[in-house]
Amino acid sequence: MSIAENRSREIAADLSQRFLALVNPAAGGGRSSKLAAPALARLREGGLAIDVTTTKSPGHAAELARQGYQQGYRHFIAIGGDGTAHEILNGIYSGTSTAPRISLGFLPLGTGNSFLRDFSTDGAESSIRSLLAGRSRPADLLRLRHAAGEIYSFNLISVGFTADVGALTNRYFKFLGPLGYLLGVLVRVIQLHRRAFPLRCDANTDWDTRPCLFLTFSNSKFTGGTMMIAPNADATDGMIEFVRWGPIGRLGLIGMLPKLYDGSHISHPLASRCAVRRVEFDLATPVDVMIDGEIARVACRSIDIIPGAVDVYV
Secondary structure: OOHHHHHHHHHHHHHOOOEEEEEOOOHHHHHHHHHHHHHHHHHHHOOOOEEEEEOOOOOHHHHHHHHHHHHOOOEEEEEEOHHHHHHHHHHHHOOOOOOOOOEEEEEEOOOOOOHHHHOOOOOHHHHHHHHHHOOEEEEEEEEEEEOOEEEEEOOEEEEEHHHHHHHHHHHHHHHHOHHHHHHHHHHHHHOOOOEEOOEEEOOOOOOEOOEEOEEEEEOOOOEOOOEOOOOOOOOOOOOEEEEEEOOOOHHHHHHHHHHHHOOHHHHOOOEEEEEEOEEEEOOOOOEEEEEOOEEEEEOEEEEEEEEEEEEEEO
16 A cells, blocks of 8 residues: 555544534525534534535535545534435535445534424524533434436425425525515415325335325424424434325315424324325426425425434434
8 A cells, every 4th residue: 555545544533533514604684604603613612523615506515515425534523404414415425436324413403403402492502512411312313316317305205385485485485584484375275286296115015196275294393493294203213204184175274384383293193194105106297396495396206214314413
């Protein structure tokens, strides 16, 4: 083995003990860029070795995480919202031919931060304590296979009304923040579109072609910050929590919306839930899909679960 090869291995071994923190300065309306420095200082004072890089545009976190993993980093910190963590995971898992093993910490300084609510409501403070204590646990990942590749999710994948609202909000109202999301909901209630997404789960051989309001495939309980879409979900149980909502009308939907925040919507006669390991779709065309709060228009093929895929500091 040459001196250069030895040195390369030494550098990679050193990086594998350090954290690579990716800061999304735009998260939380710019709040992330102001709060990141003091939070990182606390972690460094607590003994963590951290290298920091800043994202410059949507998708940049995925590119930086992929490069970091290739260089030898195995511990990452997402500083921003759910979208930042989503990009990190996809940059690493979509860019490797073998199953990677990483740990991921969060400094939730963005607007969503849904995933961590399964474990704590203390936000960044709880995350800092977990990182300093080295307290992590394995969490599952969802994998959506579509006609052009794969997308990984640590929170949820959803089609129908939820994705329709997200697509409209991102396209026209995102600059308005929470108000923009409410406008998106209002417009989609007026335009209410109930349709079928043919699918079958696990060993079922029959396609479910019933029309619905929305379908969600969850790894964790919350989405959109505080909406408890899947109250029975567990990010560590190796199962996909599948919630289906039937073709409810406009008035019924308006009455149901507040119940999304405490999970009581699941008891409605038009709602159902089950825990599954695999979902197969039979869709003729691409559809809007909400994935960890982001919207992609893809031709869905299947969703499966990767148990204990990533160690999360919670």
